[in-house]
Amino acid sequence: MREFSLPALYEVPADGNLTDLIRRNARQDPHRTVIARKRDDAWVDVTAGEFLAEVNEVAKGLIASGVRAGDRVALMSRTRYEWTLLDFAIWSAGAVTVPVYETSSPEQIAWILGDSQAVAAVVETEAHREAVESVRDRLPELNDLWCLDGQPAAVKELAAAGADIDDATVNRRASTARADDPATLVYTSGTTGRPKGCVLTHRSFFAECGNVVERLKPMFGDENGSVLLFLPVAHVLGRLVQVAAVMAPIRLGHVSDVKALTDELASFRPTMVLGVPRVFEKVFNSARAQARSNGRGRVFDWAADCAIAYSRALDSAEGPSAGLRWRHRLFDRLVFRKLRAVLGGRVTHAISGGAPLGERLGHFYRGVGLVVLEGYGLTESCAATAFNPYDRPKIGTVGQPLPGSVVRIADDGEVLLYGEHLFTGYWNNQQATEEAMADGWFHTGDLGELDEDGYLRITGRKKEILVTAGGKNVAPAVIEDRMRAHPLVAECMVVGDGRPFVAALLTVDDEFLPRWAGDHGKRGLSRAELLADADLLASLQQAVDEGNKAVSRAESVRKFAVLDTQFTEESGHITPSLKLKRGVVTKDFAEQIEALYR
CATH class of the missing domain: 3.40.50.12780 (ANL, N-terminal domain)
Structure with a gap:
């Protein structure tokens, strides 16, 4: 048994909660830019004072709508300014945020909102609203549902609802959560079974983000520093960067559409990316x-x-x-x-x-x-x-x-x-x-x-260690990570548990495939013809050979099959955080796996 530790660089507050960060920022320098939001294709800076004022407006609306201290409020949206705004507003109302991936199915929504006993939910689109409404009969605790892109928009609707709530009320509510109270329930991606709600407290985030900011001080301590967040804030990694940026503080931007990332990077010009x-x-x-x-x-x-x-x-x-x-x-x-x-x-x-x-x-x-x-x-x-x-x-x-x-x-x-x-x-x-x-x-x-x-x-x-029929233990990730680095490979999964040798299932990157076809004089071939093409199979063999370099011969991939589909969240084969659901893949492609060993 071996262990290693480093002394803490950040003293976690004895009490208090994450709303203390935005109040501190507004008190120390209300005119400092802490966030930039996209409006009419331009980045508009939001100061610490402006952000706190808008957070308080939305929090008042939540309080006026009946959200009590300790209640769970679901938040389902892509990465955007309103995600961070709602997160701090929910905390300022004394409540607990329950993130839901914007790609979640009605069944997943029903489970997360039902298990967390969410009393309210904010979603991004009308399609999200319809998904929640389709399972609302299974959500007896859910009282309110707001839509960011709805008519009226959720932020304006909440601000109007809280117009009669005074500042003293929201300040008292914002101070109700203590350091050891839950800040959020983040449901695991669920590679096996039902997702479980991880209870993360305000103390958890203080200890995590405080020590990250201190250890990476040159990145988070630059007053001209900025970070562009394009990963889902519903994922805990995106949430870490959100809170750390506010804690530092450095300028935080959000990108909803990853396809526009190159343009957004050029216009935002961050000093750090995640x-x-x-x-x-x-x-x-x-x-x-x-x-x-x-x-x-x-x-x-x-x-x-x-x-x-x-x-x-x-x-x-x-x-x-x-x-x-x-x-x-x-x-x-x-x-x-x-x-x-x-x-x-x-x-x-x-x-x-x-x-x-x-x-x-x-x-x-x-x-x-x-x-x-x-x-x-x-x-x-x-x-x-x-x-x-x-x-x-x-x-x-x-x-x-x-x-x-x-x-x-x-x-x-x-x-x-x-x-x-x-x-x-x-x-x-x-x-x-x-x-x-x-x-x-x-x-x-x-x-x-x-x-x-x-x-x-x-x-x-x-749990992912494969044991071949010859008794050899194989860690799939070692080979898969190498193979996935090849531009033609979208996803891959190593198989071979109880089998005489190790094999793999591969899917081809549809974005790169047309470029490969053009470079190899095969532009007129259909996708099906390309997947069976000898030259393409030879290129994929190069990816397999690269993966095999990382392991012994007994652990190496001997054969592979190219699937005519993709592993996606919608197909149920990967989680929102891009982890393979190995059990689902094994079941759905059992015939292809068997064919590898005939």
């Missing part, structure tokens, strides 16, 4: 494909190799050689500056979570001039429970423990966590809570290793 590995893979693959289509593919590949070599050399005692430094300066003028410009031109650091980034990609971005700080966490740990420090990142790991917390590796390799940032239990599910917690330690279900400096490396999931 993403998942798939975002960073897409940026790399798109840049490489664009270079090839312009006849500069070889130059891009040389530049990428230079960036990776330069980053690796930074970790050596000698550092980059004179020749490598010269090549790096050359490619900075030719390639790297253009890549940084795509991200707005000011970004120096990014935070990546949700899945492993991959060592090669991490070195590429650092070599380009964008340090991607990979971290690790779960809903139960209020997002990041480990992350790479800005001044000593160790690429290939998920960093050191959150200051003030402890990471322990059990005798069987499981990662155990301890600290104030942890959840207090699963809502209305004592049995699940007791299974996950023991003597204050949270059992993550992940397998990992700690090195001599306390950097954590995640090696797999206990």
